[in-house]
Amino acid sequence: MSYLTEIEDIRAAIDRFSHSRVLWLDTEIADHDTKNPRISLIQILEDSTDLVGDRVTILDVLDRADLIKEFIAKIMVVPGIEKVFHNASYDCKFLGGKTKVKNITCTLELARKIPYYIAPLPDYKLKTVAEQLCHFPSIDKSEQGGDWGRRPLTEKQLNYARKDPVYTAAIHHRLLQLSHLIHPDPARENIPALTGRYWEIYHQWKILDTEIEHLKERMKQAMLEQDIEEFNGCFLTVQKRTTKKVKLQELAKVIYLSGNSIDLSITLTNDMLKELGDLSKELSIEEIHQKTPQFKTRSIEEDDE
Numbered sequence: 001m002s003y004l005t006e007i008e009d010i011r012a013a014i015d016r017f018s019h020s021r022v023l024w025l026d027t028e029i030a031d032h033d034t035k036n037p038r039i040s041l042i043q044i045l046e047d048s049t050d051l052v053g054d055r056v057t058i059l060d061v062l063d064r065a066d067l068i069k070e071f072i073a074k075i076m077v078v079p080g081i082e083k084v085f086h087n088a089s090y091d092c093k094f095l096g097g098k099t100k101v102k103n104i105t106c107t108l109e110l111a112r113k114i115p116y117y118i119a120p121l122p123d124y125k126l127k128t129v130a131e132q133l134c135h136f137p138s139i140d141k142s143e144q145g146g147d148w149g150r151r152p153l154t155e156k157q158l159n160y161a162r163k164d165p166v167y168t169a170a171i172h173h174r175l176l177q178l179s180h181l182i183h184p185d186p187a188r189e190n191i192p193a194l195t196g197r198y199w200e201i202y203h204q205w206k207i208l209d210t211e212i213e214h215l216k217e218r219m220k221q222a223m224l225e226q227d228i229e230e231f232n233g234c235f236l237t238v239q240k241r242t243t244k245k246v247k248l249q250e251l252a253k254v255i256y257l258s259g260n261s262i263d264l265s266i267t268l269t270n271d272m273l274k275e276l277g278d279l280s281k282e283l284s285i286e287e288i289h290q291k292t293p294q295f296k297t298r299s300i301e302e303d304d305e
Helices: 007-017 065-076 088-094 107-112 126-133 155-182 191-225 248-258 270-282 300-304
Strands: 002-004 022-030 038-045 057-060 082-085 104-106
Touching (some): 002 007, 022 088, 022 155, 057 155, 082 088, 082 155, 088 104, 104 107, 107 155
Parallel strands (some): 022 082, 082 104
Antiparallel strands (some): 022 038
16 A cells, blocks of 8 residues: 655656556545535555555545646546546545546446346445455444544554455446346347246245235325334335416417517327317327337236136
8 A cells, every 4th residue: 555645746646547547446535524524535546456455545635735636637537547436426526526527437326236136235335335245354434434634644544545445446346247247138138048037936026016015005004194204214205296287278379479489399198189189180290109118928827728
């Protein structure tokens, strides 16, 4: 691990990493629970074969706005460098903003795209994914909420800081492997094997699915009746939706009287076409045809009846 505190050393490291193809990154934030959080450290790993953090570089950028701007300009906004974070939206807030940064990969978002039956994770925290998908031993996250604004940092803090890019890199590679497994070439899929597996688990799924839906409806009604908004991880919320309607004749009149050229397209429903009757023949109606594939099944037993 290289812990850099001198300005020239940090600038030299930024220049070196500006030529990288992929970087696995993390940040530590001072005063994270206040209105004025500050970047304390930027941790960088270029060699993803490092599983202990020996080749991680830590840049101490606390209250060094010029160095942070240089890092953003030479790395974060450069599209030729892939930057991999876990929960990238959080880190990018401090490193240029999500609208400016380029070529960002978020392992948190990648993990969420893996079907639950393949990766049954209770949550998508870095610790959880690293331990359960990459089989790292129990990870101590006690320093996560530590005081990253004080100097000097402790050895425990630095040891903690160097590990997160290692976990991110390992998670990234594992998720890419899983992604290839769950997105095979449809032209080469084994349809007999797929349909066989489908019917093998269908009845088990049907039992669980209908029980879940029944329980959800019962809980909703019970919590509504007993005026309970939250219990044991279950929440009752009321969604309010406002629908605004206007008579078509009134709308046409307002547009006509305004003298403005308003080019609106209206989707004609079957009810509207019925109401228009023969008048619809006088309209230049644009028809948009779409095909939506639908997967349906029929129990094999039904064919035998």
